[in-house]
Structure formats: C-alpha cells, structure tokens
Amino acid sequence: MRHIIALIAGGFFGAGLFVSGMTDTTKVQGWLDVFGAWDPTLAFVMGGAMIPMAIAWMITRRRRTPLAGGAFPPPAPRRIDRNLILGSVLFGFGWGLAGLCPGPSIASVSYGGLGNLVFIAAMVAGMLAAPPLRARLDRAVPAE
Amino acid sequence: MEQDWIWGLIGGLLIGTGGAVYLLGNGRIMGASGIIGGLVDGSGRxxxxERILFLLGVMVLPVALMPVYRExxxxxxxxxxxxxxxxxxxxxxxxxxxxCTSGHGVCGISRxxxxxxxxxxxYILAGGVAVVFFRHVLEVI
Known part of the structure; x- marks a missing residue:
C-alpha cells in the first residue's frame, strides 16, 4: 500500500515537473534573472502547487492517521538556525548556476542527457559529504 | 511562449497533488532532496x-507524457x-x-x-545572485 501510494505521488510530481517546464533550466534561470528577460512561470508553478498542498494540510487536522497507517508529520518546527540559512544559500547558489534542483534532475533522467547524469552524480556526492561536514561545523561553531 | 504560465499552473497543481497524495496516504512530506538523501546516506534505510518507488514514478511519468507534450x-x-x-x-x-524547493518550498510554505x-x-535570493553574477558579470552561464 505505502509503495503504491509512493509510486502514484511520484508520478504526479514527475508529471507536474515535466508539463510545467521546470525541467527546462532556462525557465528556472529566467525566473531568477531579474536583470534579463524575466520569466514568471516558476511563480505559477509554486502558486499552483500550494493549492492542493494547503488543502491536504487542512485535512490532516481532521483525520487522525494517514491512509496507509502511521502518523502525520509533527507540527512544523519553528527554530530558524544557522544550518537552515547556510544550507539554503549554498543550495540556492547551485540552483541558480545550473537551473536544476533535485526533483527536476530526477524527472529529466530519460531526456536530460549526460550533463544531467553528471549533475545527479555531483549532487549525490554533495549529499554524502553533508552529514560529516555538518557535524564538524556544529562542533566548531555551535548553531546556537 | 505565452501559454507557459498556464502549463506552469497545471504542472504546479499536479506537483501539489503529488505532495497531497504522499502526505494523506503515507503521512510523509514530499521533499525531493530528503527522499534522495535518505537513500544516499542510508538514513532512510x-x-x-517507498523512496525508490517514488523516484521511479518521478522518472517514468515524463517518458509516458512525452508523445503528447511539446518540449x-x-x-x-x-x-x-x-x-x-x-x-x-x-x-x-x-x-x-x-x-529544497519541494520540501521547504511547496510543502513548507503551504503549512x-x-x-x-x-x-x-x-535560496531564491542566493539563486538570483548566482544567475546575475555568473550571467551578467562573468558571462559564463
């Protein structure tokens, strides 16, 4: 059950990334490029995605458990810390450089060519390097 | 293209529906980097x-839609x-x-x-700085 739900959710996500044009790096960079030919598409994608998601969050307040059992995520943590900001800045920098983030890089595996696979390999390497780097950073300069 | 925003909106609704299915079905937040990262570093063993099948869905649907879609x-x-x-x-x-954009962006902001x-x-500010700097100042992207 959980596996089928995951497959369906992934299917919607992949289909959405594909038809929205978010696997096209020029559209992402076009949205970030406020000094160039600005492309508003990403704002519509984000806005569109918020609608079903906001409804889903409202439903979680009325239901006790998810369909496949288990529990809903706990309330969103409120703590804004150094790692959140630092990580997001690093991520945003890479996102702007190539115009790719994790979801679209997976969605375009079949048509993104070798460059996209190189991106995924580098991203995986970065993900592997993150936990030890984060631990070292937390020891050297505690987040609080 | 002028219709890009309509496709963006349709795609966005599909993305949000995926997130809603994942949340209401499995009780999980649909964050691409977390789903991949948990597989990569073993924390999601x-x-x-569940993670593999999610990513399979993400990869396969674009292939299925390719014949009926433009670019x-x-x-x-x-x-x-x-x-x-x-x-x-x-x-x-x-x-x-x-x-990333899906976990913090779509799933986080909507709650x-x-x-x-x-x-x-x-990440939007950093992305903007990166594009402006590397495109208009260094002209490498």
Missing amino acids: NTAW VDTHLTTNLWVVVAAGLLVGLGTRIANG LSPRGMIATVA
Missing part, C-alpha cells in the same frame, strides 16, 4: 522501497565544470538545510512553516 530539452549548460559545481552545492546545501518560508527566501 527502513523506508528505502523536452532541458537546455542544461554544456560546461561540465559548472554542472559539477552546481550539483555539489545543491546536494550539500539541501542536506544541510534539510530541504505556513517559518522554516520553509525563510529557507525559500534564502
């Missing part, structure tokens, strides 16, 4: 199949140094911040999470 070019830069640097930063950053909102402001 107990839910590995399939990602226009990714051919400069592999840029691609590698970007990939490293994206992998590192999303795991340090615990989320008015302060962390999601702050993260989104931070």
